[in-house]
Amino acid sequence: MPYFVVVSHQGPAWVAGRPMREQEGWAEHATFMNRLLDDGFVVLGGPIAGANVHRARLIVRCGSESEVRSRLAPDPWLRAGVLRTESIEAWDVLLSKDD
Secondary structure, X not given: OOEEEXXXXXXXXXXXXXXXXXXXXXXXXXXXXXXXHHOOOEEEEEEOOOOOOOEEEEEXXXXXHHHHHHHHOOOHXXXXXXXXXXXXXXXXXXXXXXX
């Protein structure tokens, strides 16, 4: 099954100067993302270190870009504008201990 790299960027509802875990709706977002991890959809995820604005990267495993979009669409942070999806790219993994 293909991998995709998803990069998200802080959205218009992101409150500058407020830590990630103190943004509105953090608990709901974290619960949603943990479910995607438990389902095997999310392989890895987290904020990109050193960015002067909040950016995060997810590595997901699914069949298509449209599936990525539909699985992420209910994320409370995306719906509220705390995050916005910057890019979704197919990733041709050549090195992995799993495959």
